[in-house]
Amino acid sequence: MDAFELLKEDHRKVSALFKEIESAADHAISDLFAQLKSELDLHANLEETIFYPALENSDQAREITLEAYEEHKVVKDLLAELDAALPPDEQWSAKLTVLKENVEHHVEEEEGELFKKARQALSDEEIEELGDQLDSAKAAAGATAVATSKTRGTAKARPATASSKKSGARKGLLGTLAEIVGLGGGSQSSRGTQKASSRSAAKSAGKAAGKSSKKAAAKSGGKKAVAKKSAKASKKAGAKKSAAKRAAKKGASKGGSKRAAVKSRPAALKRSSSKKGGKKASAKKR
Amino acid sequence: MGVFELLKADHEKVSGIMEKIDQTTERGLKTREELFAQMKSELDLHAQVEEQFFYPALEEAEETREITLEAYEEHNLVKQLLRELEAEPKDDEQWTAKFTVLKENIEHHVEEEEGELFKKARKVLGKERSEEIGNRIQEAKRQSKAASARS
Numbered sequence: 001m002d003a004f005e006l007l008k009e010d011h012r013k014v015s016a017l018f019k020e021i022e023s024a025a026d027h028a029i030s031d032l033f034a035q036l037k038s039e040l041d042l043h044a045n046l047e048e049t050i051f052y053p054a055l056e057n058s059d060q061a062r063e064i065t066l067e068a069y070e071e072h073k074v075v076k077d078l079l080a081e082l083d084a085a086l087p088p089d090e091q092w093s094a095k096l097t098v099l100k101e102n103v104e105h106h107v108e109e110e111e112g113e114l115f116k117k118a119r120q121a122l123s124d125e126e127i128e129e130l131g132d133q134l135d136s137a138k139a140a141a142g143a144t145a146v147a148t149s150k151t152r153g154t155a156k157a158r159p160a161t162a163s164s165k166k167s168g169a170r171k172g173l174l175g176t177l178a179e180i181v182g183l184g185g186g187s188q189s190s191r192g193t194q195k196a197s198s199r200s201a202a203k204s205a206g207k208a209a210g211k212s213s214k215k216a217a218a219k220s221g222g223k224k225a226v227a228k229k230s231a232k233a234s235k236k237a238g239a240k241k242s243a244a245k246r247a248a249k250k251g252a253s254k255g256g257s258k259r260a261a262v263k264s265r266p267a268a269l270k271r272s273s274s275k276k277g278g279k280k281a282s283a284k285k286r
Numbered sequence: 287m288g289v290f291e292l293l294k295a296d297h298e299k300v301s302g303i304m305e306k307i308d309q310t311t312e313r314g315l316k317t318r319e320e321l322f323a324q325m326k327s328e329l330d331l332h333a334q335v336e337e338q339f340f341y342p343a344l345e346e347a348e349e350t351r352e353i354t355l356e357a358y359e360e361h362n363l364v365k366q367l368l369r370e371l372e373a374e375p376k377d378d379e380q381w382t383a384k385f386t387v388l389k390e391n392i393e394h395h396v397e398e399e400e401g402e403l404f405k406k407a408r409k410v411l412g413k414e415r416s417e418e419i420g421n422r423i424q425e426a427k428r429q430s431k432a433a434s435a436r437s
Contacts, residue, residue, distance in 0.1 A: 063382075066379055066382075066383035067383040070386070074391075090351075090352075090355055091358075091359070094358065094359045098356060098359045105394070
C-alpha cells in the first residue's frame with residue numbers, strides 16, 4: 001500500500017471529525033473528542049515509529065521531518081490539555097480552534113513539502129513497504145480499539161482466528177501485537193481496510209520483519225504504553241535524540257535506543273531497493 | 287498613539303528578530319542565545335500588555351469575544367514553546383525545528399490579530415478608546431523596560 005495515500009486518508013478522517021465536533025451539540029462533544037484524540041494519537045505514533053525514521057536521515061527530508069516531530073508534540077500537548085479541560089466551554093472551544101489550525105497547518109506542510117521530499121528520498125518499493133507497515137500496525141491497533149470499544153460491541157464477537165488461519169506469515173506479527181495489547185488470539189476488526197491489508201501485511205511481516213519492525217509495530221499497537229513512552233522520549237528529546245542521530249550517522253547503529261532500533265529498518269529497505277539499481281539507489285547512500 | 291499601530295510595531299520588531307535567528311546556525315550559539323533572549327523578553331512583555339489592557343476590553347464584546355479567547359490560547363501556546371526553547375540546548379537541530387514551529391505559530395497569530403481581530407476591535411472600541419488603551423500600553427511598556435534596565 002502507498003504510504004502517502006494511507007496517511008492522507010487519516011488526514012481526511014481527522015478533518016471530518018473536526019467538522020463534526022464544531023457542529024455537534026455540547027453533550028456529544030466529549031465522545032467525538034475522544035475519537036479525535038485516539039485517531040490523532042495513533043496516527044502520530046505510527047508516523048513517528050514507522051514513517052519519520054525512514055526520512056530523518058535523508059538530506060533533503062531531514063529538516064522538514066524534525067519540524068514534523070515538533071508539530072506532533074504541539075498537537076499532542078494540546079490534545080492532552082483539551083482532554084483534561086472537559087467538559088467543553090467557550091475557552092475549550094477556543095483551544096480546540098488552535099489545535100485545529102495547528103493540525104491543518106501540519107497536514108498542509110506534510111502533504112506538500114514533506115511528501116514531496118519523501119518521494120525524492122524513498123524509492124517506490126520503500127514507499128510501498130512503509131505503507132504496508134503502517135497499514136498492518138494500524139489494523140492491529142484498530143482491532144484493539146474495536147475490541148475494547150463499548151459502542152461497537154458487535155465487532156467484539158467476531159471469531160478471533162479468522163485471519164491467522166488465512167495467513168501464516170501474518171500470524172507472527174499480529175500474534176505479537178495481540179499479546180502486547182492483551183488480546184490473546186489476535187481478534188479482528190470489521191474494518192474494510194483490514195482485509196485489503198492482509199496480503200500486504202503478510203508480505204511486510206515476512207520480508208522486512210526483523211526485530212525492529214516488530215518493535216515499532218508493537219509500539220503502535222499498545223497505544224497507551226506508546227503515548228507514555230513517546231512522551232518520555234520527547235521530553236528527553238534534546239540532547240539524547242540528536243546524539244543518537246549523530247551516532248547513527250557515523251554508522252554506529254548498535255545503540256540500544258529506540259531510535260537506533262528503528263533506524264535499522266530503512267537501512268534494510270535501502271538494501272532491497274538498491275539491488276534494482278537505478279538513480280534512486282545512489283541518491284540514497286548516506 | 288493608537289493601540290493598533292503600537293501593537294503592529296511590536297509585531298514587526300519580533301518578526302525582525304525572528305528573521306535574524308533564522309539566519310543563525312547551530313554553530314553560532316552565542317548569537318543565537320542573545321537573539322533568543324531578546325525575542326523572548328519582547329514577546330513576554332507584548333503578550334503581557336495585550337492580556338492586561340487590550341484583550342479584556344474585547345472579550346466582553348460579543349463581536350470580538352470568540353477571536354479574543356482564541357488569541358489567549360495562541361499566547362499560551364507561544365509561551366509554552368518559548369519555555370521549551372529556553373530550556374533546551376540551542377546548538378541542536380531539534381531546537382531549530384522547534385523554533386520554526388514557534389515562528390509559524392507567531393506568524394499565524396499576528397496575521398489573525400492584525401486581520402480579523404483588529405478589524406472587529408476597531409468597531410468595538412472606537413477611536414478614543416483605542417487611543418486610551420494605546421497610551422496605557424505604552425506607559426506600561428516604558429515602566430517595565432525602565433525596571434529591567436535598572437536590574
